[in-house]
Amino acid sequence: MAPDAQRPEPSPSQQRRDRERAEARATILAAARDLARTEGWDAVSMRRLADRIGYSANFAYRYFKGRDDILLAFVRDGFARLADAMSAAGGSLEAATAAYLDFALDEPDLYQVMYGLGGVRVPAAATEDEGAGVGAVIAGILGVTDPYDDRIARLWATAHGLAALHAIGKLPVDRAHLHKLLSASVADLTRGTSNPRGATS
Amino acid sequence: MAPDAQRPEPSPSQQRRDRERAEARATILAAARDLARTEGWDAVSMRRLADRIGYSANFAYRYFKGRDDILLAFVRDGFARLADAMSAAGGSLEAATAAYLDFALDEPDLYQVMYGLGGVRVPAAATEDEGAGVGAVIAGILGVTDPYDDRIARLWATAHGLAALHAIGKLPVDRAHLHKLLSASVADLTRGTSNPRGATS
Numbered sequence: 001m002a003p004d005a006q007r008p009e010p011s012p013s014q015q016r017r018d019r020e021r022a023e024a025r026a027t028i029l030a031a032a033r034d035l036a037r038t039e040g041w042d043a044v045s046m047r048r049l050a051d052r053i054g055y056s057a058n059f060a061y062r063y064f065k066g067r068d069d070i071l072l073a074f075v076r077d078g079f080a081r082l083a084d085a086m087s088a089a090g091g092s093l094e095a096a097t098a099a100y101l102d103f104a105l106d107e108p109d110l111y112q113v114m115y116g117l118g119g120v121r122v123p124a125a126a127t128e129d130e131g132a133g134v135g136a137v138i139a140g141i142l143g144v145t146d147p148y149d150d151r152i153a154r155l156w157a158t159a160h161g162l163a164a165l166h167a168i169g170k171l172p173v174d175r176a177h178l179h180k181l182l183s184a185s186v187a188d189l190t191r192g193t194s195n196p197r198g199a200t201s
Numbered sequence: 202m203a204p205d206a207q208r209p210e211p212s213p214s215q216q217r218r219d220r221e222r223a224e225a226r227a228t229i230l231a232a233a234r235d236l237a238r239t240e241g242w243d244a245v246s247m248r249r250l251a252d253r254i255g256y257s258a259n260f261a262y263r264y265f266k267g268r269d270d271i272l273l274a275f276v277r278d279g280f281a282r283l284a285d286a287m288s289a290a291g292g293s294l295e296a297a298t299a300a301y302l303d304f305a306l307d308e309p310d311l312y313q314v315m316y317g318l319g320g321v322r323v324p325a326a327a328t329e330d331e332g333a334g335v336g337a338v339i340a341g342i343l344g345v346t347d348p349y350d351d352r353i354a355r356l357w358a359t360a361h362g363l364a365a366l367h368a369i370g371k372l373p374v375d376r377a378h379l380h381k382l383l384s385a386s387v388a389d390l391t392r393g394t395s396n397p398r399g400a401t402s
Contacts, residue, residue, distance in 0.1 A: 158358050185386070
């Protein structure tokens with residue numbers, strides 16, 4: 001089967017429809033994010049979104065299957081942006097994990113929906129893939145291929161645990177202190193695994 | 202003011218009322234736990250509970266202010282039992298943290314409501330105190346007084362992160378593997394903080 005040769009260029013009218021679709025989705029997502037920020041994710045319903053952008057609920061249903069589909073778009077966007085922020089952080093384990101923590105603290109509403117925290121019910125779609133991109137950044141720094149490498153899982157658990165406990169009010173310390181805790185764990189893990197007996201060379 | 206002298210012994214009828222009250226609360230909580238186990242916490246409502254135990258909703262309201270009050274009872278009971286399990290584990294950091302992880306894996310429905318995981322909305326009551334007993338067990342082992350000591354916060358974050366990521370399907374490894382990850386972090390933390398330069402004595 002000849003690959004791309006059989007796929008025609010989109011017509012100008014198809015291109016226009018694609019652009020309109022992307023714009024409509026972006027408008028709906030922006031309204032959802034605003035609602036979530038001001039009133040929490042519970043307030044995000046197809047009816048409320050349609051009211052907010054001045055269209056009928058049918059308009060919103062033309063672009064999203066429902067509320068879960070909208071939340072899933074945020075989950076995917078959130079993990080992609082988190083991986084980007086970690087990639088852009090400079091290539092050290094310490095900087096990448098610090099970028100993870102900053103993302104969680106700067107975008108608490110997104111982090112809630114990415115991890116189903118604080119009463120937010122996330123869509124039941126396969127959620128494993130959504131975290132793999134984050135693992136891949138750390139895997140690249142560590143020079144391993146498995147995004148579920150033990151050291152990655154431990155760093156992820158510590159960073160997520162700090163962010164999640166803080167988000168629900170169980171770890172009442174400030175941002176600098178959270179960074180200090182994460183940084184100490186990164187240092188211990190690096191020292192511990194590279195030097196399992198604790199001996200200097 | 203003379204203390205206990207002024208407080209009369211409860212009368213036999215008061216004692217009977219206290220006992221009946223305790224029994225009614227236990228019956229309602231057992232029904233709630235059953236419902237949560239089989240249908241999830243969303244199914245736990247005053248109406249469903251009353252139906253289940255064959256009384257009117259008014260009966261349930263005589264013993265609990267509402268659904269949140271019932272969830273709060275589980276949060277308190279959960280943290281108390283978690284602290285007990287950790288205390289009973291034998292006095293080492295490794296055993297106490299392993300007991301934490303086992304509790305989270307053995308009682309996933311309780312752990313969900315204790316930490317507001319997976320769409321469970323926990324009551325907005327002060328939640329800090331509920332974790333302090335858990336921190337106190339680790340503080341005792343480490344010989345410190347602050348239940349929010351940095352090492353305790355880091356261990357808690359790692360153990361909670363492992364349990365929470367696993368609970369929502371983002372860390373698809375088995376129980377033995379979760380224990381291995383936690384145990385490695387405990388070892389690194391102990392080595393790292395007791396021996397900050399990684400040098401042997």
